[in-house]
Amino acid sequence: MAWFTVSGSRTGESAVQDVAAGLRDRGLHEGRPVSAGEPGVVLVAGDPARAEDVVHAAASGGRVLVALGAGARADPWRLLECGAEDVVPLSSEDDADHLLARLERWAAVDAIVESDAVRSVALGSAHRWKAVLREVVEMARFTTSSMLLTGETGTGKEVVARLVHDLDPRPRRRELVLLDCTTIVPSLSGSEFFGHEKGAFTGASGARSGAFGMADHGTLFLDEVGELPAELQAALLRVVQEGTYKPVGGSQWQHTSFRLLAATNRDLRAESDAGRFRRDLYFRLAAVTVRLPPLRERREDVVPLFHHFLSQARPGQQPLALDPAVVDLLQRRPYPGNVRDLSQLAVRVGTRHVGDGPVSPGDISPDDRPGLSDGAGAPTQEAVAGGRDPDTWDERLEQAIRLSLRAGIGIKQLKSLVPEIATDIAMAETDGPAAAARMLGISRRALDYRTAGGAAEPDQAARPDAASNS
Template identity: 50%
Template sequence: MYWWRNPENAAGEIYERLNRWARVDAALQSDMVRQHMIGESRTWTATLRELVEIALFSSSPCLIEGESGTGKELAARLIHTLDPREDKRDLVVVDCSTIVPELSGSEFFGHERGAYTGAAGNRDGAFALADGGTLFLDEAGELPPALQAQLLRVIQEGTYKRVGGNEWRKTSFRLVCATNRQLAAEVERGRFRADLYYRITGAIVRLPSLRERRADLIPLVRHFVAEIMPDNRVAALDPAVEAWLSTREYPGNVRELRQVVTRMCRRHAGPGPLTPGDIAIEDRPRARTAADWRGEPMEQVVRQAVLEGAGLKEIGKQAAACAIRVALESSDGNLRSASRKLGVTGRALQIRRASERERGERPGSRPDVNGAE
């Protein structure tokens, strides 16, 4: 339902809203989207609409958040491709996680000949190369503090100097940043500059993980198969393969799914569907062992805790609390039985529970997502 303070403006506003909606719909049907941003789930479609609106109707810096392998660079390329600037230049990609601190100035600002040992000639940096185009900073959360301050100035002033130079140069670019960290939490912890964070978040888009868009999994598999085997030797997926792919976990998200499909296609011979025999040996389900909990499931939990800023001490403390809770529950609250399962004395377990009560915690309580106590 819409309500207007000035009804005489209603017709014009309705027209503009419908026109905007139509432009977004048209962009969603473009080759860039249909051929590269695969998926029709509600979650993914809503995310795509958000990306398209940012590309078409905003020039403000944009932050793309999401786990590793969710397609952050593809999202940045989509924004750049749909950018309506007529004289738009190139998309320049900088992976902030691979920048050597000693050479970071040259990477961004460029350098003059003789600026340092090995600088045999003048060199343009990312700010110059992205002028008139788009600068994509992948893993922006890895930027060192000194470089964060320098980047802030360039964003604010639109000017910079080459390393070893005295001349102020101008640059103008659309800025898109991406991170698999929670930058807002990093700001609170003092690990990322608040002023830079507010500068790069003119818009924030969170890309869903593959487990949040399971309906897109099989369409993605078919897309990857068509890319990897363009001669159409694979007409379909065996139902058992489809079921296995659909129930498997993918900590590496779409990137991991593509690698799994790649390994299957490498083993496939002749026409016909992909079958269980095409599944790579290293990907085949294994019989569970007592040590399985130390593998992928635990790694997923620890990875999430680390990315949200939890320290080693906090992770260990919460793991111990969880172990006590599970032991007590599986022993129907019997302290002696629970202590035997944990390999500690009953006295040690009593002391631990008493300590938790003094801190106001429920004994063996579940850990808070943000590590709060």
């Protein structure tokens, strides 16, 4: 059931009066929402001064569409900031049908969001998360657009990609093909994407379909698309634009049609502006861009998610209560690996807990308890140079890596993050690039290359043995 209300005086606003009557005739009740999450319409007549307050109050419980009468001089951008989903003008009674069509779409989207098919995989009820799910569901069910999923590691990009594929409206939809762009070997990249014919290269004992062929009439999901080499960015763009490709060693063009999903934790717009990612491919991928919120922006989901993951870690056993100290820890603890970090914490707790009693502070492993990292700074340059406490910094480094792995930060991310962090520290703690290069144990040229955005030392990359060991 949807609702509508009129803000302001109806006198002289014939369009508002006509639309209000039309909405009433179509079964909408006049007044405020009667249940949480119920969508509705705010008709703004005359002076819109109260409209912002009305929209703000109504939007806290559900989606609100604002319709402006001819005499309403409201700022639509301000109304959107107050929580409105959209702001449209009114001109005649026929607009009631347009408003109703929008409400019906929202109702259909909300029904899917609240369905078991979605709730069982996209867990959470935080307002930010629900807003993201509505956007994802609407794009997935009612369009076939490409979609770019952005967000920090562990925020659920693969889960959302699978959901988009499952909700795809295309008839005879085929499979979802996942390709992790960080694992693509340059020498075999053509085969990964295009497939190959028998005898195309040494070891090609038979024909093999690539990602473009396997995803035909299905979905191609490129994880960490920001890591895609420049030559493959160009090849991907051609296939997306033309819908044809040629397998390695083949002579016949093949047709393919797929929905393209991509995910990244990089700022691809900034990467394209810097020339490190093709601008034309970026705009192809970003037809719809959805940012998945980190767990710190949906704190109300932390405890319910922990309960879910804990139950998964203890299949067939009774759900456990949580000691208040544990609840407090869960709500205050940082989650650098986001939902993946929280799920791994639940697994560790599940392995330590015994019996059916509440989860208590002792079930939290020492590495996860509060205060662990307090005061555990890195060793000073003087201490390392002077040889004091040789084991201390090794232990701290090992501990930092252990905590990163437990937080869901994998070796591929560590491999890229550690040099970046070390470079930033050296630049901050020395009086210039030359000194920073000496601290890092690399050449000045290599440091300049790193700070300019390069990923490997040019001196080393130019040596033949570097290529053979890559």
